[in-house]
Amino acid sequence: MGVAVGDILKLPVLEQATLQTELYERKVEWISVIETPVENFVRNNEFVLSTGVGCANDVHALEEYVQDVIRSDASVLAFATGRYIYKIPDRIVKLAEKHELVVMEIPWEVRFGDILQDVLRLIGEEKQTEQRRTEEIRQELINCVLNGKGLQDITAVIYKNTGIPTAISDHNKQIRANQHFDRYWIDVLNGNEQEAGTLIEMEWQVDHPLCHYIETYQIGEHVCHQLTILSNYKKQGYVLFKPEDPDELNPTTFHILEHALTACALYFVKENAIEMTEIRLKDNFLLDLAKRDVVIDRSLLSKAQLLGYDLEKPYICLVGHIQFFPTLDNPIGNAVPHVQSSSINSRNYYIQKEVTHAGDAIKRQTMTTFDEGEVIVFLETDRPEYEETANQFLDLIERRLHELLKGITISWGISCHKGGYQVFHKSYEEAATALKIGKQHEEGERTFFSDTRMNRLLMALSHEKEIGEIVQDTLEKLIDYDQKRQTELIHTFMVYNKYNSNVSQTARAMNLHRQSLLHRLRNIEHLTGLSLLDADDLFLLELSVRLWLLKKVER
Template sequence: MEPPVRLASTGTITHGVSVGEVLGVSTLADARLIAGESGLGRIVQRLNVMEVPDILAWVKPHELLLTTGYPLRNTPQSLGRLVADLDERKLAALAIKLGRYVDKLPDEMVEQADRLGFPLIILPNDVGFDDILNQVLTDILNRQAAVLARAEEAHRALVQVVLAGGGLDEVTAEVATLLDVAVAAVDGGGRVLATAGPADHVTLLWESIAHEGPPLIPAPASGRTPSGTSASGAAGRTRAFASVPVVAGGHHHGRIVAYSPAGTIRDSDVGILERAATVAALVVTRQEAVNAVESKYRADFLRDVLTGRAGTAERVTARARAFGWDLERPVTVLVAELDPDGDERATQDRLVACWVAAMRRHDPQGAVAGFSHEVVAVLDATVDAARVAKDAASAFADVPPATFSTGTSRPSPGAELLPEAYSQALKAARVGRQLHGPGAVAHFDQLGVYRLLSLVNDTEELHAFVRETLGPLALDNDAENSDLRRTLQVLLETNLNVAETARRLHFHYNTLRYRIGKLERLLGNFTDDPHLRLNLTLALHVLRMRGI
């Protein structure tokens, strides 16, 4: 026997009509729904005729299956299982003609259809399958054509917005007009970038996004209508919220969210929202390209200022003003450097974004730019620099395990002294990390003796001083020497208080006296020579600053 005949429009149908709408066509005026009323919202996209016993191998989702019961005439016991099998394959409904091959549907079959919300329809005997196929398929094709025409019209309108130079404000306004809904464009972090629609509806949409955020629209299981929606509309389903992702270049940039208090957003409207998300992705990538170019110009200019290559003070002031920066006032320079193992490009970009946001809140006229391994900010000297750094660190905390260390300069009275302030901030960040570990915030004036040591540019001379002063204790290749160096450090910190040193190191008093004798044989009589003690203290400080 030939396989069953399936009639459907060419191509993949993404919209259809509900089972309830199918029952409204003239050829089915006398048809009776005997079970599965809760499934009237299921979508019919295809029609199939069941006249072979192995029909399950041929059915597809969203089909309306028509049958005379001929394949089941000799096995009526299989009718009870048929509904569950068809529902599992996500069919829309089963319509059957009784009397010729099957006289009555089993009660078990009817009960199961009601339980699953799977419509069972009794067809009138005087209506041919070809009439049903023609009418329903015509409705599906007409509906599909109307949906496609509306989607194309919306797409042209949205593309025209972009071609005219519009941004997310214009895109959301166009969608709100097309669908008569409130619309919001939301970035990946949940921040609302643009809204459009009636003010009270927009407020409700804001609240929804702020509290929980409407989810992306899922595909209903087995073609069922989602809870709380109606079976009317272009594709048989409506809803109050719809949300689609904005994706470009494999990156998720946010969402386009729509809200209708009347719950009238249809599946075809979701299709238009998807077109809008595509256009929004174009807007986002275009703006990112513009921002990247502008950021590069800003960073290049600020680097020139901080290295003293930007020209005269008048030229620096004028160009800074064009970027919205005020460099004529007394300012402080901050340097934020990613700590080791966090120097990835994406992490660096996130660090820049956090500092830009913090500067906007605390000093909108301050300069901020990202270099290859650091972010530099120049802000009003009256602003609490530590608070700005804490604000940026708080925003950056959602990028574990990356951290950054921050250094702050002395106040600088003008642009011509910014190179010196930049050097101070950079040294404060690096020395602070060495002294306090990752995530340190250090001010140049609070570095104490380390500030003086950091001014020695000849690091080889510093290392030579350490080797000459500490001798074998300068090396880390011997555990005993490292242990003796720790003993020396605590002795100097306690001003040679043997009892206190023994307590801190958990040594017996006599053990410590033995260690002191060993240290003096290696280093000299430091217990009686204050100058030697000073040299030893400085050498230990230099060791703590190793790598600077």
């Protein structure tokens, strides 16, 4: 910003001015009358008017005065000649030429007030022109977003008006758009290079509020500047720029960058709103598909296609129950490390991302939604090998999730493969039932609906009133004992039964002394009135415990 010295010399009021140096390519941003001493009264790029009073007939004093003006980085020094100074000494001219300070002589009769008025008017007109230009650029940047254009168009506008190589990244530092930006820095930011930039301090010559928010990184001799794109105090991404010359970062450039930040923030807000709307539409669609027995007609198939789903492929359903357990990295057990927010949305985002990644890896279509702490996935499979496909798919998901979200555990229920297509509701019910049955075992289990026939039979029996009374009579004292004394007699019986009444194997599995185990078994017999050596009593006790556990899961 500023007026070229050549344009100022074209003013009628300066027709009689005589240049004593070359017409250097300097800009003038202000004009003032300054006499000795200069001190700090002269600003950068200033047009200085002087009568030379105080320096008359004293070349050394005049030289010191000119040195002070040069140190202030003024653009022009004009002396009114005819009273105190009649001609600028050659040594002063050479000093000015050495530092590229434009020096001129003005006849004494030309009034400083007239010069000030005309130069200030010219500077004001230039500022208005510059403001109109930056306003047009601001509108052009905003229109990039309003007219449906992207980040690449925003970088094009920045480069066209500044000539500075520019890039825009998202909050993960992934480059989304660039104009003539250094390929090496793009690779560094995208993680394709091992080097990382070192944050350094920069001193800016331009007085602009944006300077306080610039972060500068250096690798070797290479320097890159970045500004953070914020929306509602949330980090959306970064504008990165690499000027070849620091002088390119002038007030006009900073105004353009400031408007670019606004346009980028608007773009990311718009992108996030579209993404959230699409996610809600997909969630509602898949939840209806899973939880209601909807008719799969042409209209529904078309709606699915618009959302990116193909319902004419064969799918199985997987329902996962999500839990977090405390770890050294995640002692709370419910927060999500490695991400700024520990909200459910952040957790679901990572699960969704890994489901999509796993589906792509095994070349299978997936459809995913979430509902009350559960993830529901429809996975494209073939009938003969659907169990192998499901296990391969879940292995990929869990391996990556355990690295991203420390302490996460997901228990899965998996439906059977159907001979026909379009049985989404039935598949979901099977997977939900398998998950419910699997919950009575350890967390993180995978339960296939095809393996739950015994449990489903028991579930059907558990709803019979008379059978419920038998279970209550058999286990009442045992349950009360465990609750009051915090013991594990029911668990001990299940392990004992699992090892076919083998005391030694049971003791090893439970890490118990043999005598301690025998004591527990005698307690079980005493409380239930049943003998663990009698086959009928053993069967009744096992059946009662299984039915009680199923009822517990259902609640």
